[in-house]
Amino acid sequence: xxxxxxxxxxxRFENITKTFGSVVANEKITFDVYKGEILSLLGENGSGKxxxxxxxxxxxxxxxxxxxxxxxxxTIASPMDAFRLKIGMVHQHFKLIDVFTCLxxxxxxxxxxxxxxxxxxxxxxxxxxxxxxxxxxxxxxxYDLSVSEKQTLEILKTLYREAEILILDEPTAVLTPIEIKKxxxxxxxxxxxxxxxxxxxxKLNEVMEISDRVAVLRKGQYIDTVKTSETNEAQLTEMxxxxxxxxxxxxxxxxxxxxxxxxxxxxxxxKDGTKVLDDINFIARSGEILGIAxxxxxxxxxxxxxxxxVKPGYKGDVIFNRPKKNLPVSFFHKTYREVVNMxxxxxxxxxxxxxxxxxxxxxxxxxxxxxxxxxxxNENEIYNLRNLNPRTIRELGVRLSFVPEDRLGxxxxxxxxxxxxxxxxxxxxxxxxAVNRKKPxxxxxxxxxxxxxxxPNLHTPVRKLSGGNVQKVLVGREIASSPKVLxxxxxxxxxxINSSYLIYNLLDKExxxxxxxxxxxxxxxxxxxxxxxxxVMCEGRVSGIVDARSATKExxxxxxxxxxxxxxxxxxxxxxx
Amino acid sequence: xxxxxxxxxxxxxxxxxxxxxxxxGETISEKAGNLNLGIPGVMCFGVVGGTLxxxxxxxxxxxxxxxxxxxxxxxxxxxxxxxxxxxxVFSFAFGAIxxxxxxxxxxxxxxxxxxxxxxxxxxxxGIGDFFMSLLRKGDGADLCERVGKIYGFHxxxxxxxxxxxxxxxxxxxxGFISSNNPVANIxxxxxxxxxxxxxxxxxxxxxxxxxxxLSLRSVGENPATADAAGINTDxxxxxxxxxxxxxxxxxxxxxxxxxxxSWDSTFDLQKYGWMTLALVIFTVWNPLIAIAGSILxxxxxxxxxxxxxxxxxxxxxELIPYLVTVVVLIFTSIFGKKNVLPPGSLGVNYFxxxx
Numbered sequence: 001x002x003x004x005x006x007x008x009x010x011x012r013f014e015n016i017t018k019t020f021g022s023v024v025a026n027e028k029i030t031f032d033v034y035k036g037e038i039l040s041l042l043g044e045n046g047s048g049k050x051x052x053x054x055x056x057x058x059x060x061x062x063x064x065x066x067x068x069x070x071x072x073x074x075t076i077a078s079p080m081d082a083f084r085l086k087i088g089m090v091h092q093h094f095k096l097i098d099v100f101t102c103l104x105x106x107x108x109x110x111x112x113x114x115x116x117x118x119x120x121x122x123x124x125x126x127x128x129x130x131x132x133x134x135x136x137x138x139x140x141x142x143y144d145l146s147v148s149e150k151q152t153l154e155i156l157k158t159l160y161r162e163a164e165i166l167i168l169d170e171p172t173a174v175l176t177p178i179e180i181k182k183x184x185x186x187x188x189x190x191x192x193x194x195x196x197x198x199x200x201x202x203k204l205n206e207v208m209e210i211s212d213r214v215a216v217l218r219k220g221q222y223i224d225t226v227k228t229s230e231t232n233e234a235q236l237t238e239m240x241x242x243x244x245x246x247x248x249x250x251x252x253x254x255x256x257x258x259x260x261x262x263x264x265x266x267x268x269x270x271k272d273g274t275k276v277l278d279d280i281n282f283i284a285r286s287g288e289i290l291g292i293a294x295x296x297x298x299x300x301x302x303x304x305x306x307x308x309x310v311k312p313g314y315k316g317d318v319i320f321n322r323p324k325k326n327l328p329v330s331f332f333h334k335t336y337r338e339v340v341n342m343x344x345x346x347x348x349x350x351x352x353x354x355x356x357x358x359x360x361x362x363x364x365x366x367x368x369x370x371x372x373x374x375x376x377x378n379e380n381e382i383y384n385l386r387n388l389n390p391r392t393i394r395e396l397g398v399r400l401s402f403v404p405e406d407r408l409g410x411x412x413x414x415x416x417x418x419x420x421x422x423x424x425x426x427x428x429x430x431x432x433x434a435v436n437r438k439k440p441x442x443x444x445x446x447x448x449x450x451x452x453x454x455x456p457n458l459h460t461p462v463r464k465l466s467g468g469n470v471q472k473v474l475v476g477r478e479i480a481s482s483p484k485v486l487x488x489x490x491x492x493x494x495x496x497i498n499s500s501y502l503i504y505n506l507l508d509k510e511x512x513x514x515x516x517x518x519x520x521x522x523x524x525x526x527x528x529x530x531x532x533x534x535x536v537m538c539e540g541r542v543s544g545i546v547d548a549r550s551a552t553k554e555x556x557x558x559x560x561x562x563x564x565x566x567x568x569x570x571x572x573x574x575x576x577x
Numbered sequence: 578x579x580x581x582x583x584x585x586x587x588x589x590x591x592x593x594x595x596x597x598x599x600x601x602g603e604t605i606s607e608k609a610g611n612l613n614l615g616i617p618g619v620m621c622f623g624v625v626g627g628t629l630x631x632x633x634x635x636x637x638x639x640x641x642x643x644x645x646x647x648x649x650x651x652x653x654x655x656x657x658x659x660x661x662x663x664x665x666v667f668s669f670a671f672g673a674i675x676x677x678x679x680x681x682x683x684x685x686x687x688x689x690x691x692x693x694x695x696x697x698x699x700x701x702x703g704i705g706d707f708f709m710s711l712l713r714k715g716d717g718a719d720l721c722e723r724v725g726k727i728y729g730f731h732x733x734x735x736x737x738x739x740x741x742x743x744x745x746x747x748x749x750x751x752g753f754i755s756s757n758n759p760v761a762n763i764x765x766x767x768x769x770x771x772x773x774x775x776x777x778x779x780x781x782x783x784x785x786x787x788x789x790x791l792s793l794r795s796v797g798e799n800p801a802t803a804d805a806a807g808i809n810t811d812x813x814x815x816x817x818x819x820x821x822x823x824x825x826x827x828x829x830x831x832x833x834x835x836x837x838x839s840w841d842s843t844f845d846l847q848k849y850g851w852m853t854l855a856l857v858i859f860t861v862w863n864p865l866i867a868i869a870g871s872i873l874x875x876x877x878x879x880x881x882x883x884x885x886x887x888x889x890x891x892x893x894x895e896l897i898p899y900l901v902t903v904v905v906l907i908f909t910s911i912f913g914k915k916n917v918l919p920p921g922s923l924g925v926n927y928f929x930x931x932x
Contacts, residue, residue, distance in 0.1 A: 059805065059929060080807035095802035097795045098921065107788070108795050109806030116788050157806075 009071065010035040010165060010196040011056065016065035018051055020464075023456070025051040028065070029222040031215055033165075038187060038197045040207040040228075042240055043217035044497065049200045050092070052217070053167045057089035058082040069165075085165075088158025092169040092200075094150045096142045103138040106157050121160065128159050132189045133182075148179040155186070165196045172206055184210050202240075202497075204233045216240055237497070249504050249529040252512055254288040259321055260516040261307070261398070261485050266316035268302055268540075276302045277314065278540045284485060284516040286323065289507060291531030291548060292520040293556055299540040300520045304487045308400035309390035318385040320396055323484060323514070336363050397484030412474055414463030418444040418455065421462055422477055447476035451502055472499055479506050486510050489520040504530055524553050536560055585883040591835045592849075593875035594773045595620075598828030599853030600860065600867045601773075601780050602672070602821035608784060608862060609817030610797035611683060612924035614694025617850025618701020619675035619822045621843045623668040623829025625708040630667025632712060634660050661768065664830050672826015675701055676819040684814045687926045698847070705843040713840060769831050774868060776824070781864040793817055797920035800927035810927055825853070852878070855902040861909060861917040874898045 011033040018026040026048045033039050043049045054060045056067065058079040067074055069085045076082050082089070096105050103118060106125060110116040115124075122138060129136060134152050142150065151171060158166055168187075172180045187197055187210060201207060207214055208228060216223040216239040223239050261284040268277035277299045284290050292300050305311035307318050340358045342348070348356035358366055385393050412421050422440035444458050451472040455465055462470055475491050488507065492500040507530065511517050521527045527534055531548040536559035544559040599616050606613045613619075639656050679697050682688040784790040795803040796813040804810050832846050856874055860866040877898050881891030909917050 057805070078807070078809075079805050080809075083807050089805070091805065095799070095805040097798045097802055099798060099918075100791070100795070104791055108791060109803065109808045110788075111807075 008035050009033070010069070012068035012071075013052070014066045014068065016052065016055065016062050016067070018048075018055060018060060018062050023454070024220050026055075026062075027220045029217070029220075031222055031225055033196060033198060033215075034213075035196055036191060036194045037212040038191055038199065038210055039225075040211035040214045041198055041200045041217065042202065042204075042207055042214050042236060044202060044219075044240055047217040047240075048220040049217055050169055053089060053169060053198065053200060056082065056165075057087055057167060083161050083163075086161075086163050087165045087167070088161055088163030089167040090151065090154040090158065090169060090171060092173065094154055096150060096153060098143040099141065101139050101141055102136060102145070102153050102156075105142060105153060106138075106160050110161065115160075125156055125160055128156060132159075132186050134186065147174045148176075148182075151175070151183070159190075163195070165198070166190065167198045167200070169200045170202075171199060172201070172203060180206070204236055207236065208233060240497075249501070249526065250508050251530060251532075252508055254285070254511070254532050256287050256514060258286045258323065259283050260286045260323070261321070262317070262319040263303075263307065264317045264319065266303070266306060266314055266318065268299075268306055268311065268314040276540050277306065280316070280542055282535055282542060282545060284518055286484070286514050286516045287511055288532040289511050289517040289519055289530060291527040291534040292518065292537060293524065293527050293534050294537035294560055298537040298560075300537055301489060302540075303537070304400055304489055304518070304520065307385065307393075307485075307487065308398065309385060309388060309393040310400070312386075314386070316386075320383045320385050320393075320398060320485070322383065322396065336366075339366065397482075398487075399478050399481060399483035399485065400487045400489075412462050412470065415461050417459045417461055418448065418453075418473060419458050421473065422447075443477070443480055444473075447473060447480070451476050451499070472502070475503055475506070479510060482513065483510070483515055485516045485518065487518040487520075490522060491519070492521070492523075492526075500526075524556055528553065528556070585880060588883075589872065589875045589879055590770060591831070592879055593871040594770050595828050595832050595835060595849050596853055596856055596871035596874055597773050597777060597867060598831060599825045599850060600856045600871055601777055601864050602823070602825030602828070603853060603857045604821070604860075604862050604864055604867065605780060605784070605793075605824070606676070606818045606821035607857060607923055608797045608920055609793050609814050610800060610920055610922045610925065610927070611679070611814055611818045612690050612694065613676070613679055613697075613818060613821070614691055614854065615675060615679050615697025615701065615822075616694075616825050616853050617847040618698035618704075619672050619825045620829040620832065620846050620850045620853075621701040621705030622675045622822075623672040623826025624833055624843075624846060625705055625712070625829075626671025626826060627664045627668035627830030627833055628709065628712050629671075630663040630665075631660060633667075634663040638663075665769075665827055668826045668830035669823035670826075672829065673819045673823040675826070676822025677815075679822065680815045680818045683926055684811050684818075687928055690924050690926065698850070702843045702847055705846070709840055709843070718840075769827070769834065773827075773831075777864040777868050784864070794920070796927075797922060799921050801929075804927070804929055814927075825850075828853075852898060855899060858919075859898075859902045859905050861905075862919065877901075 009032045013029050013031055016026055016029040017024070029048075029052060041049045041053065051060060055062050056076065058076045058081050061077060067076060069087070074081070074085060076085065076087075097108065100108070103122060103125070107116045107118065107121050114120060125138060128134065134156060136149060136152050136156065140149075142153070145153065151174075155166070155168075171183060175183060184206075187199075191197060199206075199211065211228050213225055213227050214231065214236060215225040216236065218240060226235070226239075263280055263282050263284075266277055266280040267275065270276050280299075280303060282290070292303070294300055302311060306314045343356050343358040348358075350356060356369075361369075383396060385396075385398065388396075413424065416424075419437065419441050422444045423437070441458065447453060448455060448458065453465070453469045453472050453476075455469060462473060465473070471491070475488065478488075479486065486507070488503075491503050491507075504526070507517050507519060519527070519531060521530075528548050528551065533545055534548045534551060534556060535545045536543050536556055538560055546555060546559070599620055602619075603613060603616050639659070675697055678700075679693055682693045682696075683690050782790075784794065792803065792808045793813050795806070796808060796810045796817075800810045803813075828849075829846060832849065833840070852874060856867065856870055859874070860870040878895055881894045884891075884894075886894070
């Protein structure tokens with residue numbers, strides 16, 4: 001790296017260091033971004049990409065080091081400074097005010113009176129739309145916008161502020177393939193206009209498609225910058241993870257399949273009257289992974305929530321076929337005498353088939369036998385989950401390891417530490433009114449150890465962990481409860497490759513142990529490699545169930561965009577995209 | 578019925594103004610995301626400030642200001658305006674001090690907003706009781722009553738004579754129309770009433786139609802977004818809370834005027850302060866609705882004493898404002914569109930580098 005600051009360099013990072021507490025997010029990062037190029041900033045989760053860019057946009061302030069913009073030393077202490085330097089950032093979690101209109105969001109924070117005038121702004125924004133090919137209704141409130149519209153609005157915001165340097169944080173994470181294409185064509189237009197664009201991403205195919213050069217970060221350190229034309233995915237992966245990783249996802253053959261969960265004619269109508277689920281029918285079997293594919297928002301989330309009992313009020317049935325080894329819920333509400341009598345009547349037998357006699361055994365001993373699943377209850381029992389509350393559904397072993405967009409919101413409590421978060425699932429256990437803290441602590445330690453969770457210690461509030469680590473904690477906890485039906489929605493969203501594979505292997509292990517695994521994913525390659533069957537959803541309906549071993553990507557892709565009725569004109573070209 | 582209404586309306590209007598000042602102030606603060614539960618205390622700060630300001634004026638600057646007069650001249654008019662100004666400035670400043678303490682704790686030190694607010698309330702009540710008893714020691718009480726009377730400068734019962742405004746009443750009244758119709762009395766009130774109603778309209782316009790208002794609301798809705806847009810969130814939260822508390826402080830001054838300078842303890846004022854907080858919810862953070870809302874609250878609160886109903890019924894009527902607030906919350910929560918919901922980050926402190 002030369003020491004002289006060249007004319008055609010747009011941004012230069014020099015020895016940038018940033019730490020959060022004891023975690024080093026960026027360590028002595030030095031590299032250049034050229035004017036008029038699209039640079040991909042590539043790295044695994046927690047490699048410090050977003051942190052670095054946040055320093056460029058004034059959200060964070062570097063502990064050490066110097067940033068140069070257009071050859072000049074600059075201090076970016078606040079987002080305002082970044083605007084002055086014509087740096088604009090589109091954050092992964094959009095920074096928009098829901099209750100404002102698009103136009104209000106665009107002029108928000110602009111101090112120049114002329115520019116902040118609504119009618120001036122409207123004209124200028126319309127011009128920008130024509131120039132780059134955006135489509136947007138400026139008078140819509142943001143809460144009415146779709147995700148891609150929100151992104152468009154974010155880009156317009158930065159352009160209206162005359163940004164010359166545009167940073168996009170994971171811009172494609174929430175877009176459909178068609179929307180991604182649109183975005184890329186817009187970005188190419190902007191590059192033609194001489195704007196410098198930095199894209200934070202970990203999707204290699206997109207890196208190869210759009211960028212001129214790729215800068216790679218690994219664990220907070222800068223590795224190298226390479227020209228896209230002179231590299232390939234394998235090399236980039238190696239740079240990113242540091243070592244070659246096995247790209248094959250483990251998929252064992254399903255065994256001991258048993259129909260575990262029957263979803264029959266499930267329909268759900270939203271509060272505002274829109275149908276989110278429409279006559280869903282499928283069977284989930286133990287010992288296999290059922291994948292659910294579909295464009296984001298096709299009802300995957302609602303379906304899992306309905307099964308887990310979090311979203312009651314649906315029509316149709318969810319029948320849970322309790323495995324024999326699992327004792328019925330009613331067992332735990334029976335008295336000691338009743339249980340002994342049940343055994344006398346031949347309700348239980350050991351694994352080898354001999355009947356169980358509980359007479360004379362202490363209740364402790366009985367519980368031990370039962371908990372170790374040594375005792376088998378003779379009858380299969382069938383439950384309609386529709387009539388049960390979420391807690392009973394959980395006790396039956398139907399576990400929703402839901403990993404929604406907002407990871408902290410649904411599964412973990414941000415201000416509580418790892419151990420306390422483990423306890424959220426076991427708080428009812430323990431003697432008397434005191435909770436048992438030892439087991440959760442051991443579990444937390446195990447998860448941290450096995451899933452490589454980066455955390456200062458077990459007593460760190462989970463909100464202080466990076467997104468990927470939070471996710472590992474959440475998925476790890478749910479799997480630890482050895483569920484009978486494990487539902488995981490986007491468990492690898494935002495995770496790096498290594499962690500993703502850890503999760504895939506965990507799911508496969510669960511399947512081997514006899515769980516019926518339902519996996520909602522977004523990456524078709526992963527779905528095809530990991531699952532046994534794939535259910536494809538489109539606009540709240542099941543558009544098809546395919547065998548993951550024989551189905552092709554195109555086949556699934558087509559089903560994902562299959563319209564409700566044939567009468568709605570389907571555009572073949574778009575469907576293939 | 579008309580008689581009851583006629584005799585009760587002026588009282589209702591004056592009470593509603595106490596509510597309205599507090600409500601406007603709290604709305605500004607909440608729109609910027611600061612849930613200031615310290616309003617009852619801030620109003621106590623305001624009453625101390627208002628009394629102090631008036632006493633300074635009447636003791637040091639214009640000691641001979643008459644309480645009653647038969648003729649109203651230019652000098653009296655100016656001195657009245659000055660007295661009003663002193664009262665307003667001091668009560669505003671004292672209220673603003675409450676806001677400053679609150680902002681420093683929540684915005685700079687990131688203390689929990691609810692806890693801080695409650696601390697301000699109890700602190701303000703203590704300050705109010707202590708200083709009011711101090712100020713009213715000796716001939717202070719007498720002065721206070723004079724203050725109350727002078728402020729109670731009604732716009733009724735005066736006629737426009739050849740030499741200016743002429744009074745036919747022993748109280749200080751200034752007005753352009755003379756009327757014996759009791760209903761008409763509602764239109765002739767101490768000048769702060771008009772200031773208050775105009776203020777509500779001005780605040781509504783500033784909040785909803787100007788760039789400052791847009792920025793302020795964005796800070797209350799989503800400070801991270803506002804920050805990324807280059808808005809100084811700390812500055813907005815500080816200023817909104819300080820100005821809001823100042824305005825609520827004037828409400829404290831008006832409480833003194835309303836009670837014509839007589840003073841017992843901060844108890845009633847605190848009660849009004851809490852009603853103010855309910856009123857903000859009731860009016861869905863809209864100062865225009867707040868005008869009607871404050872009158873409704875004051876009506877429900879004071880009508881029992883005019884209707885001469887028994888105590889239980891009276892207390893039930895007093896309960897209605899709180900009941901209505903709960904009902905409004907239920908309705909807005911179930912059916913409300915996003916624009917009638919509370920500001921998105923109400924009660925949540927913002928720290929830029931929080932992960």
